[in-house]
Amino acid sequence: xxxxxxxxxxxxxxxxxxxxxxxxxxxxxxxxxxxxxxxxxxxxxxxxxxxxxxxxxxxxxxxxxxxxxxxxxxxxxxxxxxxxxxxxxxxxxxxxxxxxxxxxxxxxxxxxxxxxxxxxxxxxxxxxxxxxxxxxxxxxxxxxxxxxxxxxxxxxxxxxxxxxxxxxxxxxxxxxxxxxxxxxxxxxxxxxxxxxxxxxxxxxxxxxxxxxxxxxxxxxxxxxxxxxxxxxxxxxxxxxxxxxxxxxxxxxxxxxxxxxxxxxxxxxxxxxxxxxxxxxxxxxxxxx
Amino acid sequence: xxxxxxxxxxxxxxxxxxxxxxxxxxxxxxxxxxxxxxxxxxxxxxxxxxxxxxxxxxxxxxxxxxxxxxxxxxxxxxxxxxxxxxxxxxxxxxxxxxxxxxxxxxxxxxxxxxxxxxxxxxxxxxxxxxxxxxxxxxxxxxxxxxxxxxxxxxxxxxxxxxxxxxxxxxxxxxxxxxxxxxxxxxxxxxxxxx
Numbered sequence: 001x002x003x004x005x006x007x008x009x010x011x012x013x014x015x016x017x018x019x020x021x022x023x024x025x026x027x028x029x030x031x032x033x034x035x036x037x038x039x040x041x042x043x044x045x046x047x048x049x050x051x052x053x054x055x056x057x058x059x060x061x062x063x064x065x066x067x068x069x070x071x072x073x074x075x076x077x078x079x080x081x082x083x084x085x086x087x088x089x090x091x092x093x094x095x096x097x098x099x100x101x102x103x104x105x106x107x108x109x110x111x112x113x114x115x116x117x118x119x120x121x122x123x124x125x126x127x128x129x130x131x132x133x134x135x136x137x138x139x140x141x142x143x144x145x146x147x148x149x150x151x152x153x154x155x156x157x158x159x160x161x162x163x164x165x166x167x168x169x170x171x172x173x174x175x176x177x178x179x180x181x182x183x184x185x186x187x188x189x190x191x192x193x194x195x196x197x198x199x200x201x202x203x204x205x206x207x208x209x210x211x212x213x214x215x216x217x218x219x220x221x222x223x224x225x226x227x228x229x230x231x232x233x234x235x236x237x238x239x240x241x242x243x244x245x246x247x248x249x250x251x252x253x254x255x256x257x258x259x260x261x262x263x264x265x266x267x268x269x270x271x272x273x274x275x276x277x278x279x280x281x282x283x284x285x286x287x288x
Numbered sequence: 289x290x291x292x293x294x295x296x297x298x299x300x301x302x303x304x305x306x307x308x309x310x311x312x313x314x315x316x317x318x319x320x321x322x323x324x325x326x327x328x329x330x331x332x333x334x335x336x337x338x339x340x341x342x343x344x345x346x347x348x349x350x351x352x353x354x355x356x357x358x359x360x361x362x363x364x365x366x367x368x369x370x371x372x373x374x375x376x377x378x379x380x381x382x383x384x385x386x387x388x389x390x391x392x393x394x395x396x397x398x399x400x401x402x403x404x405x406x407x408x409x410x411x412x413x414x415x416x417x418x419x420x421x422x423x424x425x426x427x428x429x430x431x432x433x434x435x436x437x438x439x440x441x442x443x444x445x446x447x448x449x450x451x452x453x454x455x456x457x458x459x460x461x462x463x464x465x466x467x468x469x470x471x472x473x474x475x476x477x478x479x480x481x482x
Binding site: 021128 | 353360
């Protein structure tokens, strides 16, 4: 008897609720522009946030409402953007491609370690132990947190444990910028080719003790650069990208090759006077 | 029938037997949404809202199930009815007041199945509260939850500017603060008779 009662009671209850919800779903339906769904389908579903919106759906809503243009999406291909633009009847809104740039060249071949780190193999973990094992406090720790966090496989560690950004795959979503405990990544338009490849705030031989390609703050690039393009701040050259920076003059006399010209094909091109790297693959030596 | 005064119920639920800090219910939103004061107050509001609704549902269901002689169905039917009702209310708010929906909407589905909600329904049935007592109990529980959340959010906002040792940053620190808050709330234990 009690089985019957409970069956009917629960069955009746759920049936009642179901009917109520179905009715409410129809009666209380809120109209949403159906184009939002279609546009969302056309977007890459990466939800990376590179466009400045929390995800693809909010971006689709903004697109349909005409607040942004499809060009803002950093992941879509040109074809994809053109499709969305023609569907909504708007301009594509060409945006310059942005990429993540790494400000360190201190791979294991050129930068010394002052301690061996044997903990969890992440940069975040290594940075917790008095800043990691590197001689240079500002340098890349090389455990590849950025490689792991990148959703687009755009970052790979090279043979010297230094991350290399594949600019064709990079969408400037900013995940690597956030994850790097040394703040070595930053987002830049791809036209920013004159690049300071170091973050070491020391100067002179103190830098060279730790790393052969560090900036020694000699200031030659700032002197050679036209106008006020480069200024020395805190022992580092700072490029003023609001001026015309399409020049390879400043990199030429750099003794260590810390300021480079980033070429899409050849990678970082050093100046003619930068010295060859002598030491290779040695670690922990030269420190007492 | 329970003869507890409304004032006593209120103080009991807000301070002495605070759902979060004494019963350790609803820890998930307590840790998750207590980062910012603004979201904390909104979450508190949403929880109070759902608590009142579920309290009303539970009261009605209790009498209904008692009438057909099947009180053992309380637990399962509470869950079903509360979930469905909150869903309904969510749709209703979305239709009637988009502003309110934007403020509370995303929190509502999150808390429908939270243990605080079910605990309230079960506690009020166990204690045999009447309709008004149930209502006060629900409101007070919501207020207690909001109080805990706001306290936590306030402390965490201040901590953003402090420099705790790296080893305790993040969840660790949050849990430690929660523990200290719970300890300090034990001081209220002598306030009422239970």
